[in-house]
Amino acid sequence: xxxxxxxxxxxxxxxxATIEEIKDEIREVKTFYLNFDKKEIxxxxxxxxxQFIMCTIFGAGEFAVSLPPSPENDRFHITVRSVGxxxxxxHALKPGDKVGIRGPFGNGFPFAELKGKNIVYVAxxxxxxxxxxxxxxxxxxxxxxGDVYVLLGARTPDDHMYKExxxxxxxxxxxxxxxxxxxxxxxxxxxxxxxxxxxxDKANIPIENTVAFVCGPPVMFNTVIGELMKRGLSDENIxxxxxxxxxxxxxxxxxxxxxxxxxxxxxxxxTFRQIKTLGEQI
Amino acid sequence: xxxxxxxxxxxxxxxxxxxxQLYGPFVEKTSGQTFFDKVGSASEINLGAPIPxxxxxxxxFPQMERILSYKYDSAKKSVEVKPDFTVTPKALFGLRSCDLxxxxxxxxxxxxxxxxxxxxxxxxxxxxxxxxxxxxxxxQCLCVCMDSGPFxxxxxxxxxxxxxxxxxxxxxxxxxxxxxxxxxxxxxADAHMKQKSEKLDKAITLFEPVAVDNKAWIxxxxxxxxxxxxxxxxxxxxxxxxxxxxxxxxxxxSCSCFNVVDVNDTACAGCTDRLRxxxxxxxxxxxxxxxxxxxxxxxxxxxxxxxxxxxxxxxxKKYLRPGCVGCGRCxxxxxxxxxxxxxxxxxxxEITKQG
Ligand SMILES: Cc1cc2nc3c(=O)[nH]c(=O)nc-3n(C[C@H](O)[C@H](O)[C@H](O)COP(=O)(O)OP(=O)(O)OC[C@H]3O[C@@H](n4cnc5c(N)ncnc54)[C@H](O)[C@@H]3O)c2cc1C
Ligand code: SF4
Ligand code: SF4
Ligand code: SF4
Ligand code: FES
Numbered sequence: 013x014x015x016x017x018x019x020x021x022x023x024x025x026x027x028x029a030t031i032e033e034i035k036d037e038i039r040e041v042k043t044f045y046l047n048f049d050k051k052e053i054x055x056x057x058x059x060x061x062x063q064f065i066m067c068t069i070f071g072a073g074e075f076a077v078s079l080p081p082s083p084e085n086d087r088f089h090i091t092v093r094s095v096g097x098x099x100x101x102x103h104a105l106k107p108g109d110k111v112g113i114r115g116p117f118g119n120g121f122p123f124a125e126l127k128g129k130n131i132v133y134v135a136x137x138x139x140x141x142x143x144x145x146x147x148x149x150x151x152x153x154x155x156x157x158g159d160v161y162v163l164l165g166a167r168t169p170d171d172h173m174y175k176e177x178x179x180x181x182x183x184x185x186x187x188x189x190x191x192x193x194x195x196x197x198x199x200x201x202x203x204x205x206x207x208x209x210x211x212x213d214k215a216n217i218p219i220e221n222t223v224a225f226v227c228g229p230p231v232m233f234n235t236v237i238g239e240l241m242k243r244g245l246s247d248e249n250i251x252x253x254x255x256x257x258x259x260x261x262x263x264x265x266x267x268x269x270x271x272x273x274x275x276x277x278x279x280x281x282x283t284f285r286q287i288k289t290l291g292e293q294i
Numbered sequence: 295x296x297x298x299x300x301x302x303x304x305x306x307x308x309x310x311x312x313x314x315q316l317y318g319p320f321v322e323k324t325s326g327q328t329f330f331d332k333v334g335s336a337s338e339i340n341l342g343a344p345i346p347x348x349x350x351x352x353x354x355f356p357q358m359e360r361i362l363s364y365k366y367d368s369a370k371k372s373v374e375v376k377p378d379f380t381v382t383p384k385a386l387f388g389l390r391s392c393d394l395x396x397x398x399x400x401x402x403x404x405x406x407x408x409x410x411x412x413x414x415x416x417x418x419x420x421x422x423x424x425x426x427x428x429x430x431x432x433x434q435c436l437c438v439c440m441d442s443g444p445f446x447x448x449x450x451x452x453x454x455x456x457x458x459x460x461x462x463x464x465x466x467x468x469x470x471x472x473x474x475x476x477x478x479x480x481x482x483a484d485a486h487m488k489q490k491s492e493k494l495d496k497a498i499t500l501f502e503p504v505a506v507d508n509k510a511w512i513x514x515x516x517x518x519x520x521x522x523x524x525x526x527x528x529x530x531x532x533x534x535x536x537x538x539x540x541x542x543x544x545x546x547x548s549c550s551c552f553n554v555v556d557v558n559d560t561a562c563a564g565c566t567d568r569l570r571x572x573x574x575x576x577x578x579x580x581x582x583x584x585x586x587x588x589x590x591x592x593x594x595x596x597x598x599x600x601x602x603x604x605x606x607x608x609x610x611k612k613y614l615r616p617g618c619v620g621c622g623r624c625x626x627x628x629x630x631x632x633x634x635x636x637x638x639x640x641x642x643x644e645i646t647k648q649g
Contacts, residue, residue: 024412025362025377070366070373071566073556075584095584110366110373230587257583259554262409265573266551267580269599270589272611277408292589 020058023262026068026112027053029088033107038171041138042103043080043091046111059083060120061146062253062281065090066261068112072101076258076276078141079116082148091141091173117261118280121146121225121251130158130218134236136165136208136228140173142253142280143227147181154187158222161215162190165208165232169194169201191215208232209239223249226284237284250284296463296479297486303454303461306424307336307387309477314385314422317353319343330386330393341388341454345432349393349547349621353384354400354417355572357544361413361554362568379412383420388454392435394425395442395619396547398449402613403550413570422469427455427490429497434622436505436635439512442619444497445490455490462486505620505635515641516616520606524641529598532637535630540574542600542624542633548617551575575599601637 017023033045048054059079067090068074075098077090094103102111123146131150133143150157162181166172172192181190191211193204204214208228217224224245226236233252240250256268256275268275271290273282282290298306310316318339319330330346331353333339364375389397404414428437428444437443446453451470455462462482465471518524543549553573559565573580582588604617618634625633 018409021409023409025375028373028375030371068556070364071556071558071564074554074568099584108371109368110371112364112373112375255583256589257581259552262411263407264404264409264411264414264550264552265554265570266575267553267573269575269581269603272602272606 020056021116022053022114024114026066026074026114028110029113031105031107031109031111034105037091037173037175038166040095040103041091041093041173043089044102044105044111045087045089046113047088048113049110054088057088057116059116059145061123061149062120062142063116063118064142064261064280065113065115065117066258067102068114069098069101069105070110070112073098074112074114074259075099076255076261078145078253078280080141080144082145082152084149084152086145086148091138091144093138114261117276119278121281123149126223127156128158128221130160130222132161132163132215132217132222132224132240134163134208134212134224134226134228134240136232136236137167137171138173139226139228139232140164143225144174144177146225147177151181151185151188154185158187159218160188161217162188163193163208163211163215163217164191165193165195165211165228167195168198169203189215207235209236212236212239212243217243219244223251225251227253247285247288248283251281252284252287253280254282254287255280295482295487296465296474297460297482298463298479300456300459300461303341304336304339306452306463306473306477307339307385309473310385310387310422310424311336313383315382316385316387317350318387319346330389336387339387341426345390345435345621345623347623347626348545349396349623350386350389351396351400351547351549353386354397354414354421355404355550355552356417358569358571359413360567361570364566364568365562366564366566368564377412379416381416381419383422384417385422385424387424388426389423389446389450390428390621391425391443391446392437392440392619392621393547394423394446394449395437395440396621397423399548399613399615399617399619400550403548406613422473423450424452424454425450427453427493427497429456429493429500431497431501431504432622433504434625434633434635435501435620436512436622437620438498438501439505439509440616440618440620444501445494455493457486457489457493462490511642512616512638514645515638516605518641518645519602520611525644528637528640528644529601531640532598532601532632535632536576537630538576538578539629540576541627541629543574543576544572545623545627546604547619547621547623548604549574551580575603601634604634605638 028049029046032047035043064078094100254275258268259265261276263274263277320338321343328343328346330350360378366373404411425446450466453464551573552570554570556566
């Protein structure tokens with residue numbers, strides 16, 4: 013095994029991977045399909061939905077990024093918005109270029125506890141990235157869960173992520189429903205208009221025996237959680253993944269400290285009940 | 295247990311210098327300040343020097359160091375990643391008990407939990423530690439409140455105690471014992487141990503009045519903070535007093551936060567060094583995320599972090615010991631007067647108010 017690997021994770025020394033393909037998602041957001049140069053890494057890397065990796069862009073730096081692929085038979089990829097120095101450098105790369113990867117890190121979603129439950133995914137914009145892995149997993153194991161809802165809100169129809177997946181998810185899988193909304197009237201858009209929480213009524217989501225996964229910008233997050241709780245969902249049945257400034261990924265630099273927890277090792281998945289007790293802004 | 299003549303005590307350092315990179319306390323001539331750092335020879339070491347302004351933290355956790363380098367050839371699409379973890383074993387000679395305990399805090403933090411910090415481990419690996427019992431307190435010492443001094447209890451290879459004409463040399467490890475035997479040190483008798491414990495009893499009576507708060511208060515305050523009952527107003531006050539200079543965290547023997555940056559080598563195309571350097575939870579940019587969102591922007595949201603960290607979160611809850619070892623340095627350096635002893639006083643006052 014590789015020198016820097018502990019418990020199946022690439023800890024301090026990044027492993028090299030090649031960009032195989034790049035796909036434009038939405039404005040400023042691209043998906044990068046990656047392949048580890050060492051076959052042993054490719055064969056041994058196990059990911060859990062909800063985990064993240066640290067990605068090095070050689071010559072530019074390192075950043076944290078969620079893992080959207082399902083833990084089973086999915087191509088290894090990341091989806092990244094260009095926001096700053098390192099992510100811009102990634103966006104400038106071409107297929108055949110190399111990146112470095114450490115991880116996967118973090119706790120992941122607790123699927124074992126979710127057997128037989130209905131699941132409601134609520135995403136705002138690129139908040140769909142960290143939820144995708146879990147949605148794909150649930151789709152592949154539909155028999156283990158109750159009804160599944162995916163609600164996605166974005167500014168305009170052009171801002172809906174993962175278009176091919178959305179088509180598939182809207183395509184009538186029994187017990188699996190997908191609803192989309194846009195913030196403002198857009199010519200040609202015949203769907204729902206309004207912030208994503210308006211979809212909660214439209215979808216008529218169940219409350220009994222239900223868990224919700226919420227991910228998006230802070231304003232959206234707070235509104236959606238308020239609405240879910242108003243409908244009777246309890247705080248321990250609402251999950252989210254927290255995003256924090258990260259440097260090490262292994263619980264040592266302490267940048268990702270929220271309350272007494274470290275997002276990189278204790279998170280990034282938290283229940284809303286936990287988030288409330290962390291005593292910090294989200 | 296062994297004995298060595300006072301005039302010969304640096305011979306131990308000399309012996310260590312043959313095998314290890316030697317570190318010890320010395321007084322810089324120009325500034326008159328004590329430093330604890332690398333020395334060229336054992337003769338530079340001054341065991342009687344006042345407490346060094348900075349702890350010996352940089353011997354295991356340098357202020358800035360390279361942890362990795364890589365070379366990327368974008369034309370050939372090849373990359374070579376080189377970890378940079380080799381270090382010469384070090385000997386720390388004449389460490390105070392508070393600073394040893396700071397090191398032990400760092401050990402628990404960097405070597406414990408799910409992952410081991412390999413960079414830290416390589417500095418710490420093979421290290422030889424000689425502690426020196428303190429007998430006279432300085433103005434801000436509060437080690438007696440934090441159970442970390444003035445005499446070391448564990449974690450040393452050799453411990454020295456000044457008994458007048460001689461030093462009592464106690465071995466805390468096989469490595470220490472072997473060195474003492476190799477040097478042919480004279481065996482000590484029970485009477486010498488008794489002399490040491492008398493020294494300890496006397497030292498404690500000197501230290502206790504100096505410590506800003508006595509043991510009972512500190513443990514009550516830690517309890518308050520840990521259970522979340524310290525009032526918001528205390529943290530707001532602490533936040534208002536803070537200049538965000540970061541000094542308290544840099545002089546603290548147990549502060550461990552770091553930042554990581556990739557820096558390109560201008561002399562070598564495609565060569566980059568990954569550096570890590572000390573960081574401080576006092577800085578505004580500490581928690582700022584891409585896009586500018588800062589979950590900890592208001593100063594009191596950030597500044598109380600240090601005191602939660604020291605008195606509750608990191609060490610107390612996980613490792614059953616406060617993150618503060620009572621060296622008092624944060625109290626010396628803080629321009630806002632919110633070193634640990636004062637913050638303890640603020641929380642204590644609040645308790646008193648609540649009755
Ligand atoms: C668990 C987790 C999962 C994430 N998943 C995704 C994802 O799937 N897709 C995606 O597009 N983004 C994701 N992010 C966000 C992504 O990590 C940031 O957008 C990225 O770090 C920005 O880096 P940059 O160098 O391009 O920006 P910079 O130029 O470094 O940053 C711009 C601003 O952010 C601050 N900053 C500096 N360093 C960091 C840092 N390491 N992290 C955050 N802010 C910093 C700077 O102060 C600067 O003002 C995730 C973050 C976390 C923590
Ligand atoms: S969080 Fe603050 S107090 Fe705690 S180790 Fe880091 S810099 Fe020190
Ligand atoms: S918190 Fe202050 S007194 Fe305590 S160990 Fe750190 S610098 Fe020393
Ligand atoms: S030394 Fe004092 S003023 Fe400076 S960061 Fe620390 S608490 Fe704030
Ligand atoms: S990213 Fe370093 S502690 Fe979490």
